[in-house]
Amino acid sequence: MLSREEYVEQAYFFRRLGEQLGLNAPAQDVMASVREEILAITKLPLAIDFMLDELRHAGLFSPAMLKLDHYFTPFQSYVIGEAEDDRGRFDLRIALEILRREAEYRAGNPSPQGIFLYQFESLCRNRLGYDRGLQAVAHDPTFNELWRQWILKIRHQVGTIDIADLIYVVSDYYPMVQARHHGGPSDRSSETEAAKGRRLFGEREGRIALANRRKDPQLLFASLHRQLGYPSVPQPNLMDQREELLPMLARRMERLETRLKLWEEERRGGIDLTQFYEKPE
Numbered sequence: 114m115l116s117r118e119e120y121v122e123q124a125y126f127f128r129r130l131g132e133q134l135g136l137n138a139p140a141q142d143v144m145a146s147v148r149e150e151i152l153a154i155t156k157l158p159l160a161i162d163f164m165l166d167e168l169r170h171a172g173l174f175s176p177a178m179l180k181l182d183h184y185f186t187p188f189q190s191y192v193i194g195e196a197e198d199d200r201g202r203f204d205l206r207i208a209l210e211i212l213r214r215e216a217e218y219r220a221g222n223p224s225p226q227g228i229f230l231y232q233f234e235s236l237c238r239n240r241l242g243y244d245r246g247l248q249a250v251a252h253d254p255t256f257n258e259l260w261r262q263w264i265l266k267i268r269h270q271v272g273t274i275d276i277a278d279l280i281y282v283v284s285d286y287y288p289m290v291q292a293r294h295h296g297g298p299s300d301r302s303s304e305t306e307a308a309k310g311r312r313l314f315g316e317r318e319g320r321i322a323l324a325n326r327r328k329d330p331q332l333l334f335a336s337l338h339r340q341l342g343y344p345s346v347p348q349p350n351l352m353d354q355r356e357e358l359l360p361m362l363a364r365r366m367e368r369l370e371t372r373l374k375l376w377e378e379e380r381r382g383g384i385d386l387t388q389f390y391e392k393p394e
Contacts (some may be wrong), residue, residue, distance in 0.1 A: 119155050122151050125150075129147045130143055130147060148161040186249075187248075188232050188249045190249070192211055203240075211239075214231075217344065230343055231343045234334050267279050277325045277327075278322070283311065285312050286319025286320050286323065287312075289316070321337055
């Protein structure tokens, strides 16, 4: 875990980088400019220098973040790597906004529950993939070995088992409900210390998860966001299709005119193929 000053400067760096990239400014110039604004007593300027070298040589800075695993978390590197993937549609500005809000949350009073739910919701809403995404989440320094084992376990269960059920069974509320159904004490006093240590979520999170079983997961995330106070996950802005309507109609009209012209030529005796031949120099 880093100090609060590091997370504050990271949040500022991701915010400024996203703002300047939205203006179509070159990434190298933006990072070099923002580097001068970062607090010099932190380690972020050194990390920016290393990312700048990687950006100049490879055109990407996610590989540099992977190498700086003592400073950037695997989740941060994974999100930027997905945004820089040419085969995907994940916007880099959305990725930077995700990391900015997470860094601001870490600079306050974060909880392992809030960090996991924020990172997991970011994977869900932006379709970043559960397998490699949860593997990156599991190696976050916030989580202890028990959290890490549970995250790697649900990596193969998400999609077949409701996330509300996965949270409910590892919450403090689960043994209370089970004891009530079996006629036992409704508190945790009868549990062993080992059983108590395996609970990752509190009674409040368990109640919310039980209330949202077999419902839209967005309702579960919205309730947990309000109660736990972790940041809301940024989502991509839907493009206004009306702006593309006129150019699309113009292209369709051009194709219709071409087809109509070819049909008329065929009715007059055949299509003159010489018009499609390449003219000699």
